[in-house]
Amino acid sequence: xxxxxxxxxxxxxxxxxxxxxxxxxxxxxxxxxxxxxxxxxxxxxxxxxxxxxxxxxxxxxxxxxxxxxxxxxxxxxxxxxxxxxxxxxxxxxxxxxxxxxxxxxxxxxxxxxxxxxxxxxxxxxxxxxxxxxxxxxxxxxxxxxxxxxxxxxxxxxxxxxxxxxxxxxxxxxxxxxxxxxxxxxxxxxxxxxxxxxxxxxxxxxxxxxxxxxxxxxxxxxxxxxxxxxxxxxxxxxxxxxxxxxxxxxxxxxxxxxxxxxxxxxxxxxxxxxxxxxxxxxxxxxxxxxxxxxxxxxxxxxxxxxxxxxxxxxxxxxxxxxxxxxxxxxxxxxxxxxxxxxxxxxxxxxxxxxxxxxxxxxxxxxxxxxxxxxxxxxxxxxxxxxxxxxxxxxxxxxxxxxxxxxxxxxxxxxxxxxxxxxxxxxxxxxxxxxxxxxxxxxxxxxxxxxxxxxxxx
Amino acid sequence: xxxxxxxxxxxxxxxxxxxxxxxxxxxxxxxxxxxxxxxxxxxxxxxxxxxxxxxxxxxxxxxxxxxxxxxxxxxxxxxxxxxxxxxxxxxxxxxxxxxxxxxxxxxxxxxxxxxxxxxxxxxxxxxxxxxxxxxxxxxxxxxxxxxxxxxxxxxxxxxxxxxxxxxxxxxxxxxxxxxxxxxxxxxxxxxxxxxxxxxxxxxxxxxxxxxxxxxxxxxxxxxxxxxxxxxxxxxxxxxxxxxxxxxxxxxxxxxxxxxxxxxxxxxxxxxxxxxxxxxxxxxxxxxxxxxxxxxxxxxxxxxxxxxxxxxxxxxxxxxxxxxxxxxxxxxxxxxxxxxxxxxxxxxxxxxxxxxxxxxxxxxxxxxxxxxxxxxxxxxxxxxxxxx
Numbered sequence: 001x002x003x004x005x006x007x008x009x010x011x012x013x014x015x016x017x018x019x020x021x022x023x024x025x026x027x028x029x030x031x032x033x034x035x036x037x038x039x040x041x042x043x044x045x046x047x048x049x050x051x052x053x054x055x056x057x058x059x060x061x062x063x064x065x066x067x068x069x070x071x072x073x074x075x076x077x078x079x080x081x082x083x084x085x086x087x088x089x090x091x092x093x094x095x096x097x098x099x100x101x102x103x104x105x106x107x108x109x110x111x112x113x114x115x116x117x118x119x120x121x122x123x124x125x126x127x128x129x130x131x132x133x134x135x136x137x138x139x140x141x142x143x144x145x146x147x148x149x150x151x152x153x154x155x156x157x158x159x160x161x162x163x164x165x166x167x168x169x170x171x172x173x174x175x176x177x178x179x180x181x182x183x184x185x186x187x188x189x190x191x192x193x194x195x196x197x198x199x200x201x202x203x204x205x206x207x208x209x210x211x212x213x214x215x216x217x218x219x220x221x222x223x224x225x226x227x228x229x230x231x232x233x234x235x236x237x238x239x240x241x242x243x244x245x246x247x248x249x250x251x252x253x254x255x256x257x258x259x260x261x262x263x264x265x266x267x268x269x270x271x272x273x274x275x276x277x278x279x280x281x282x283x284x285x286x287x288x289x290x291x292x293x294x295x296x297x298x299x300x301x302x303x304x305x306x307x308x309x310x311x312x313x314x315x316x317x318x319x320x321x322x323x324x325x326x327x328x329x330x331x332x333x334x335x336x337x338x339x340x341x342x343x344x345x346x347x348x349x350x351x352x353x354x355x356x357x358x359x360x361x362x363x364x365x366x367x368x369x370x371x372x373x374x375x376x377x378x379x380x381x382x383x384x385x386x387x388x389x390x391x392x393x394x395x396x397x398x399x400x401x402x403x404x405x406x407x408x409x410x411x412x413x414x415x416x417x418x419x420x421x422x423x424x425x426x427x428x429x430x431x432x433x434x435x436x437x438x439x440x441x442x443x444x445x446x447x448x449x450x451x452x453x454x455x456x
Numbered sequence: 457x458x459x460x461x462x463x464x465x466x467x468x469x470x471x472x473x474x475x476x477x478x479x480x481x482x483x484x485x486x487x488x489x490x491x492x493x494x495x496x497x498x499x500x501x502x503x504x505x506x507x508x509x510x511x512x513x514x515x516x517x518x519x520x521x522x523x524x525x526x527x528x529x530x531x532x533x534x535x536x537x538x539x540x541x542x543x544x545x546x547x548x549x550x551x552x553x554x555x556x557x558x559x560x561x562x563x564x565x566x567x568x569x570x571x572x573x574x575x576x577x578x579x580x581x582x583x584x585x586x587x588x589x590x591x592x593x594x595x596x597x598x599x600x601x602x603x604x605x606x607x608x609x610x611x612x613x614x615x616x617x618x619x620x621x622x623x624x625x626x627x628x629x630x631x632x633x634x635x636x637x638x639x640x641x642x643x644x645x646x647x648x649x650x651x652x653x654x655x656x657x658x659x660x661x662x663x664x665x666x667x668x669x670x671x672x673x674x675x676x677x678x679x680x681x682x683x684x685x686x687x688x689x690x691x692x693x694x695x696x697x698x699x700x701x702x703x704x705x706x707x708x709x710x711x712x713x714x715x716x717x718x719x720x721x722x723x724x725x726x727x728x729x730x731x732x733x734x735x736x737x738x739x740x741x742x743x744x745x746x747x748x749x750x751x752x753x754x755x756x757x758x759x760x761x762x763x764x765x766x767x768x769x770x771x772x773x774x775x776x777x778x779x780x781x782x783x784x785x786x787x788x789x790x791x792x793x794x795x796x797x798x799x800x801x802x803x804x805x806x807x808x809x810x811x812x813x814x815x816x817x818x819x820x821x822x823x824x825x826x827x828x829x830x831x832x833x834x835x836x837x838x839x840x841x842x843x
Contacts, residue, residue, distance in 0.1 A: 018496065018601035060676060136677065143535065151535040153542060155554035163558045167565040174572045186496070189599040205576065206584040209598055211480075211506060214498040216579040219511035223571055227517070231564045238557055441601075442497035449473040449501055 016287070018441050025433050025440075026187060028283055029196075033430055044422040051416010054409045055130055063133045067406040072392045076410040077131035078242075080417055082384045083267070084124035085165065085239055086260075089232055090268025091117025092172060095179075096228035099221075105296060107439040108288050112279065113272050114176045115434075119424040120271075121169045123417045128161065130413070157241040164238040171231055175224045178217075181207050182438040236264040243387065250330040250391030253318065259311035266304035266350070267380035270373040273297050275425060277370050279434065288435055291364055298363040301376065305354035308383075312347060330391060338403055339390040342382050349379020457591050459635040464588040466616060467606035467632040468623035469597055473499055476603035479626045480505040483605060486622065490611035494589070494598040516574040517567045524566025529559045586637060594632045606634065716792050716802060727785030732808075734815040742816030745809045749801060758820045769797045774817055775824045787814045 058065050068075040091113035098106040129135045141162045143151050152159045184204035191197035207213070240260035243251040273294060280289040319331035334343050353375045356362045363369065389404045428434070441447060470476040473495075480493050484507045493502060503510070536542055537549035576582050589595050589606070598604040607619050616633075623631050642649070671677060686692060686700035695702070709715065718724040732738060747756065753771030755761035760773035772779075779787075791810050794800035805813070822830070 022600055134679070143531075149540050151540055153544075154532045154536055154558055155544070157557075160557040160561075163561040163565075167561040170565060171568040174568055178572065178575075182497075186599050189596045201585055205580075205582040206587055206590065207580075207582065208584075208587060208589055208595070209494045209496060211493040211495060211499070211502050212508065213580050214495070215503050215508055216511045216513045216575060218498050220513045220571055220575045220579075223514055223517045224568060227521075227564050227568050227571075230560075234557070234560055234564075238561075241557070438497045447473065447497065449477045449499060 016444060021441060022437060025435050025437050026190060028430050041426050044419050044426060047415050047419025048423050051413050051419055054412030054416060057409060058130060065409045067404055067410050071395045071400045071402045072389055072404045074388050075404055076406055076414060077127050079384045079388050080414055081124050081127035082239055083381050084120045086264035086267040087271045088117045088120035089236060089264035090272045092228050092232040093265055096225040099225040100229060104443050105293055107443055108435055109293055111436040112434045115428050116272060117172050118176060119421050123421050125165055157245045160238045161242060164235045168231060168235045171228055175228055179436055181205060183433045186437055233261055236260045248391055249326040255311055255314055262304045262307040266301060266308055269297050269301045270376035273373045277366055295363045298357045298369055302354050302357035305350055309351035333394060334390045339386060342386050346379050346382040346386050349375040350383060457637040460638045462636045463609050464634045464636045465606040465608040466619045467594045467604055467634055468628035469630045470603045471629050475627050477501055477505045479605050482626055488607050488611050488613055491607040494604040496599055496601060513575055513579055517571045520570030521563045521567030525559050525563030528562040529555060588634055588636050592634055718789055724789055727783060727789050730784035732811045732815060738812050739816055739819060742812035745805060746813050746816050749805060775821055780821055784814050787817060
C-alpha cells in the first residue's frame with residue numbers, strides 16, 4: 001500500500017454508506033457478546049478482584065504490607081501512579097491537540113483513546129489514595145472550612161497533584177461525554193429494546209441533531225480542546241514537580257517537566273496502539289481504524305521515544321556537568337549500581353526498540369509494532385521505577401542505604417490495576433460506540449456540501 | 457408517544473448535503489424564522505445558510521474561567537497568608553510562583569465545568585426528552601444519514617400547504633407532518649409515585665443510619681475510638697505501680713508554677729516586693745480579674761458589699777486602714793495563700809494576674825480616698841486630652 005501524504009487520507013477503500021458505518025460501529029451494542037468476550041471479561045475482572053483483595057489487605061494490615069520502607073517510602077505506589085497518569089495523556093493529546101491541529105485522522109481513534117484516558121486516570125487516582133494508608137481521610141485534601149481552621153498546604157507539589165489530577169479527570173470526562181451525546185442519540189433512535197432505549201434516552205439528554213445546537217456544540221468542542229491542551233501538558237508537569245521540587249539528587253532537575261510530558265505521550269500512545277490492534281481486529285473495524293492510523297501513531301511513538309532518549313542522555317550529562325559529586329554518584333549508580341538491570345531495561349525498551357520504527361515495514365506490520373509497543377509499555381513502567389527507587393535507595397545517611405524488595409501485595413495491586421483498566425475498556429466497548437459516529441460520518445467522502453468552492 | 461391532533465411543524469427530508477443547504481437558504485430567504493435543520497453531523501456552511509450568528513458559548517468559558525482563577529488565588533492567599541499562616545522554612549507566606557499551578561488548574565476546571573453546564577442547560581435547553589420531534593420517523597432518519605428541515609406552527613408566516621409545496625419544489629424526498637404529543641398528566645398521589653417516594657426516603661435514611669451508626673463502628677473504621685494508647689487514669693499492666701500516667705520526678709516544677717516561698721504561713725514576717733509597673737494594660741487586666749474572682753465577696757468597688765446575700769461570709773472592705781497599710785507583697789500573699797474564710801487563689805489566677813489585681817486594689821483604694829491634689833491632676837489630664 002503506497003501513501004500519498006499530500007492528500008488527506010480516505011477512510012474507506014470504497015465509499016461507505018453512512019448507514020453501514022452506523023451498523024458497523026453499533027454492532028457491539030446491538031448484538032449479544034460472544035463467549036470469547038465473557039472469557040476475556042472473566043479474566044480481567046478476576047485480576048481486578050485480586051487487586052481489590054490486595055488493597056483490602058493493605059487497608060486492614062497497613063502500608064507495611066508493601067515493600068516500602070523508611071528509605072524507599074515511594075515504592076510501587078507512586079511508580080504505578082505516574083505510569084497510569086502517563087497512559088492517560090495519549091487520549092487527551094489525540095482528542096484535543098490533534099483536533100486543534102486539524103488532524104482529521106484523529107476522528108477514528110479519538111473516542112477510544114479518550115475512554116482510555118478516563119480509565120487510566122481512575123487507575124492512577126487509586127494509588128496515591130491507597131498510599132496514604134487511611135484512604136477514608138482523603139477528604140482532607142480538599143479545602144473546606146472546618147472547625148480546626150485547617151487548610152491544605154497549597155504550595156506543596158503533592159497538593160498540586162490533587163488539583164491537577166482531579167481537574168484532569170473532570171475535564172476529560174466532560175469532554176468525552178460531550179462527544180458521546182450525539183452518539184447516544186443515534187443509539188436511542190436505533191434501539192429496539194425498551195430498557196436499552198430508556199438508558200440511551202437518559203444519556204442522550206434529548207439531543208435532536210439540530211443545527212442550532214451543532215453550532216454551539218462545535219464551538220464548545222473547540223473551547224474544550226483549547227482548555228484540555230494546556231491542561232494535559234500541565235498535569236504531567238505537576239506530576240514531575242513531585243520529584244523536581246524535592247532536593248533529592250536524581251530528582252531535583254529542571255528537565256523533568258518536558259521529559260515527563262514526552263514520556264507520558266510516549267507511553268500513552270504505546271498503550272493506545274496495543275489496545276487498538278486488538279480492538280480493530282475483534283470488532284471488524286479495520287476499515288475505520290486503518291493501518292495508516294497505526295502508522296501515524298507509531299511515528300509519534302518514534303518521535304517521543306527519541307525525546308525520552310535525549311532526556312536520558314541529558315540527565316547523565318547534566319549530572320557530570322554540574323560538578324556535584326552526589327549528582328554524579330546517583331547517575332553512575334543508576335546505570336551501574338544495584339538497579340542497573342532496571343535502568344538498562346528502560347533504556348533498551350524506550351530508546352533502542354522504538355528506533356525500529358524508522359523502517360516503514362516495521363511501522364506497518366501489525367505483529368512487529370505490537371511487540372515494540374508492548375516493550376515500550378514495560379520500559380515506561382521501569383522508567384518510573386528507576387527514577388523513584390534508584391534515587392531513594394541511596395539515602396543521605398549511608399546507614400539507611402537499602403535495597404527495595406516489592407512484596408506479593410505490591411504485585412497484586414499492580415496486576416489488579418491492569419485488571420481494572422481492561423475490565424473498564426471491555427465494558428466500554430460493549431455499551432458505548434468505540435468510534436465517534438457523528439464525527440466519522442462528517443469526514444466520509446461526499447459528506448460535506450460542495451458548493452462553497454470545494455474547500456472540503 | 458401518543459399524538460394529539462395539534463400540529464407542531466411541517467418537516468421535509470433531503471438526501472444530499474447540497475440540497476439541504478439550498479433548502480435552508482431558501483427557507484431563510486422566504487422570511488421564516490421558526491425553523492431548524494437536523495443533520496446527523498455538523499454541516500459546513502449551514503450556519504451561514506440558516507443565517508445564524510456565531511456561537512456565544514466561548515464567553516461563558518472566558519468569564520467563568522477568569523472568575524475561578526482569581527477566586528482560587530485570592531482564596532489561597534487568604535487561607536495561607538491570613539487565616540492560618542503556615543511557617544515553612546522561613547519562606548514568605550505568599551509568593552506568587554508557588555500558587556500558579558493550582559490557579560491554572562482551577563481556571564481550567566471552572567472554565568470547563570461552567571461551559572458544559574451552560575451549554576447543556578442554557579444553550580441547548582436540554583434535557584428535553586418529550587420534544588415533539590422525538591420518536592418520529594423524521595428523527596430516526598435524520599439521526600442516521602438524511603438531512604431534515606422543519607418549520608413550526610409558531611412561525612408567523614406558517615401555512616401548511618404553502619410550506620409543503622415549497623419543500624417539494626426544493627427537491628425533498630418526503631414531507632412529514634409532526635403533531636404535538638398528547639399532554640400526559642402526572643397526579644401527585646399516584647400510588648406508584650408515592651411508593652417510590654417512600655422507597656427513596658426509607659432507602660436514604662436507612663443507608664445513612666447503617667453507615668453512620670453501624671459501619672463506622674466496625675474495624676477498621678473505629679480507629680479513632682479504639683487507639684493503641686493509654687488514656688489518662690487508665691490502669692497499666694506494664695508499670696509496677698499500675699498507673700498509665702507517670703508521676704514526675706521529685707522537685708519537678710511545671711512551667712509557670714514557680715513555688716511560692718511563704719506558702720502556708722499565716723502571718724509572714726517578710727513578703728515579696730511588687731515586680732510590676734502599673735501600666736494601663738496591666739490595670740485593665742487587674743480590673744477584669746478582680747471583677748471575676750474578688751468582686752463576688754469584696755464588692756465591685758472593694759467596699760465589702762457582697763453579692764452573695766449571706767450564703768457565704770461577707771468579705772471585709774478593702775478600704776480599711778489596716779489593709780491600706782498592708783504592703784503589696786502582703787496583699788499578694790493573702791491572694792496566694794488565702795486568709796480566714798478566703799481560699800487560696802494560686803491555682804486559679806496566675807502570678808502575673810495576681811500582681812495585676814494587687815495593683816488594681818491600690819487604684820480602688822486611691823480612688824476612694826482621693827485627695828485634692830489628685831483632682832487637680834485629673835483635671836489637668838482632662839484638659840490636655842481635650843475633654
